[in-house]
Amino acid sequence: MLLRLPIELRLKVYALVLGACPCRNPHAFYAHQHRIALNILLVNRQIYTETRILGFRLHRFGFHRWCGTGVHVCRIFLQRLRRWQLCSMQKLSLRAVESCLVNGYGSDQSNSEWFDICTMLAAAVESNCVGVRELSLTIEGHLTDGGLKLLDTDAEWVQLGLGSLKCLRRLELVIASDTIQTGVAETFKSSLIDAFSGIQVAMKVVMGGKEISL
Secondary structure, X not given: OHHHOOHHHHHHHHHHHHOOOOOOOOOHHHOHHHHHHHHHHHOOHHHHHHHOOHHHHOOEEEEOOEOOXXXXXXXXXXXXXXXXXXXXXXXXXEEEEHHHHOOOOEOOEOOHHHHHHHHHHHHHHHOOOOOOOEEEEEEEOOOHHHHOOOOOOOOHHXXXXXXXXXXXXXXXXXXXXXXXXXXHHHHHHHHHHHHOXXXXXXXXXXXXXXXXXX
């Protein structure tokens, strides 16, 4: 019966089935509740072809704390995706610390993992795919100089990282640090809006458990 429906209606049905299965981390597809929804891909070849990208387009992929940051596990996850899977991702949430973006988090390691992530996502756009359109980035922990070094649109992590995501349409930034200067954050948000005119920028600062929307 399902395959007798027009493709437009079938896609709506697929979206309702797969849309009930949020993916919050790289292991979520193996959770029991997700396995039920994804079984639709196993019905036959036609349904697999029509639905395989929806699981990536409909869900926000979240990479949070793993040894203090989600950057490392995010890079590993993206490296293991096939090209069509990487191209189909549209929403991404990531937690990081300052050193993952500016200095790197090891004496012999730079912030290359952040740039690896951005490079892989940018390559998907170059392949004429949709690419990531929404990015939620939470930066936690101590900030050098109250955030002056990190929150600068001339910083490489912004220019070469965020700047490479040509399909990005919404950027949500959360700065969770007791050492942040709110004036620095406000200036950074204004500079981001000027530098990336096609992107909607939302920013919040979390200090001492209090949340401030800028």
